[in-house]
Amino acid sequence: MIITNTYILDTLNNLLSVESLxxxxxxxxxxxxxxxxxxxxDIDEDCSPLNDNIFFPETSYIKNELKQISETQTLERTKYYIQRLVKGLSEIRTGKINDLNLNRWKEYDDLITDSLWVMNKRDKSGAHNGNYWGNFIPQIPNQLLRRFTKQNDWVLDPFLGSGTTLIECKRLGRNGIGVELLPEVSGLAEENINREKNLTDSSVITKIINGDSTKLNYKEAINELGIKSVQFLIMHPPYWDIIKFSEDENDLCNAKSIEDFLELLGSVIDKTYSILDKNRFFALVIGDKYSKGEWIPLGFYSMQKALEKGYKLKSVIVKNFDETKGKRNQKELWRYRALVGGFYVFKHEYIFLFKKE
Ligand SMILES: C[S@@+](CC[C@H](N)C(=O)[O-])C[C@H]1O[C@@H](n2cnc3c(N)ncnc32)[C@H](O)[C@@H]1O
Structure with missing residues (x-):
């Protein structure tokens, strides 16, 4: 038997007029x-859609909903659930900042809504690879882009590195702009992004700018692309001097002091603020550091910079952190140092989420 959307919807709609539980x-x-x-x-994905927006039937979703309906004790409640399923199958209800169908919100169970993110395995699918020291795991931009952007939106990452954000953008049908100081790293990002497939039917523009994100004229750069604003900002700057990305004096990792680092990061936050649309989001991914026996709350200092700019803080997400390659080899040594020195070994970083209002 062929089961189509139409068949399921007709059956459900007919049930709405039955008065016997x-x-x-x-x-x-x-x-x-x-x-x-x-x-x-046999589940016909294309046959007889009721309208162009209709979802194809996903049996596990429908079966779960039907099970809930069959376990309900009153006719009124049963019909409420039937109506909800009819809506879920025939209507798409999205918000202003993403494409999630709120009529089927239960299906997005892989989207995290808690502030503690424990991610143990890096997504290495497609063009993603963990080869660039200091890149973030693709699940970070993936989670954020799905919640805070729509297809065809523009995303800006001023610390592009190996291109993780733009790989995800391409995959998800978002346009992306990335700024990277080091020419060889920009080249690596380009190679990575070129290897990725756009899995959507939106055509995507990806622009890599090899330059200094503290000095770039962002308005000019985006005007060249024919746009006046972007819809999402994501920044993953160096965590000051934890990783030495280069000897370049404009590299944030070479800031002479924490004050200098924060000033440079602050200037990127400042310059990009004006090109972000109102009611849109900015995510800052950063960790703390340890220096001369003292925990330096680099994350919170950086968060403060964004607050000073006028952003509204929406979430402080704590994400578990795999040891860097260097530390992995010295795990025992770090444990010993922690026991002796009265501190804890870093196992987390932050994703600060802000909204421009
Ligand atoms: C933490 S990494 C970003 C990694 C990236 N999220 C990824 O997944 O590959 C920070 C990057 O910022 C770059 N960078 C440092 N200072 C910069 C500056 N002033 N302008 C642009 N890029 C800069 C570094 O070269 C490095 O690639």
Whole structure:
């Protein structure tokens, strides 16, 4: 038997006029059985869509909803759930800043909504690879882009590194601009991004600017692309001098003092603020550092810079942190040092999420 969207929706709509709870449940159970017995290939994904926006049937979603319907105790509640499923299958309700279908919000169970992110495995699919020392795991931009951007939106990453953000942008159908100081790293990012596929039907523009993000004229740069603003900002700057990316004096890792580092980062926050649309988001990914026996709360100092600019803080996310390659080889040594020195070994970094209002 071929099961189409139309068949499921017709059956559900007919049930809305049935006034007997046992009969409704019987019909719902029949529908569950036919879904279960139908081979996955029998579910017709394209046939008879009710409108262009319709989702193709995903049996696990429908089956779960139908099970909930068949376990409900009152006719009124049963019909409420049937109506909800009809909506979920036939209407798309999205918000202003992403493409999530809120009528089917339960399906996005891989989207994190808690402030503690524990991610143990780096996504190495497609063009992603962990080869660039100091890159972030792709799940960070993936989570953020899906929640805070729509397809065809423009995303700016002023510390592009090996291109992780723009790889995700391309995959998700978002346009991306990345700024990277070091020519060889910009080249690496370009290679990586070129290897990625755009998995959507939106055409995507990816622009890599080899330059200093503290000095760039952002308005001019985006005007050249024919746009006046961007819809999402993501920054993953050096965590001051923790990793020496280069000897270049404009590299944030070479800032002479914490004050200098914060001034440079502050200037990027300042310059990019004006090109971000109102009611849109900015994510800052950064960790703390240890120096001369003291924990330096680099993350919170940097957060303060964004607050001073006028951003509204929406979340402080704590993400677990895999040891850097250097520290991994010295795990025991760091543990010993921690025990002797009265401190804890870093295992987390922050994602500060701000909104421009
Ligand atoms: C933490 S890494 C970003 C890694 C990136 N998220 C990724 O996944 O590959 C920081 C990057 O900022 C770059 N950088 C440092 N100072 C910069 C500046 N003034 N302008 C532009 N890029 C800069 C470094 O070369 C480095 O590649």
């Amino acid at each position: 046992p009969l409704v449940k019987e019909k719902v159970n029949e529908l569950v059985s036919s879904l279960e017995s139908a081979e996955a290939s």
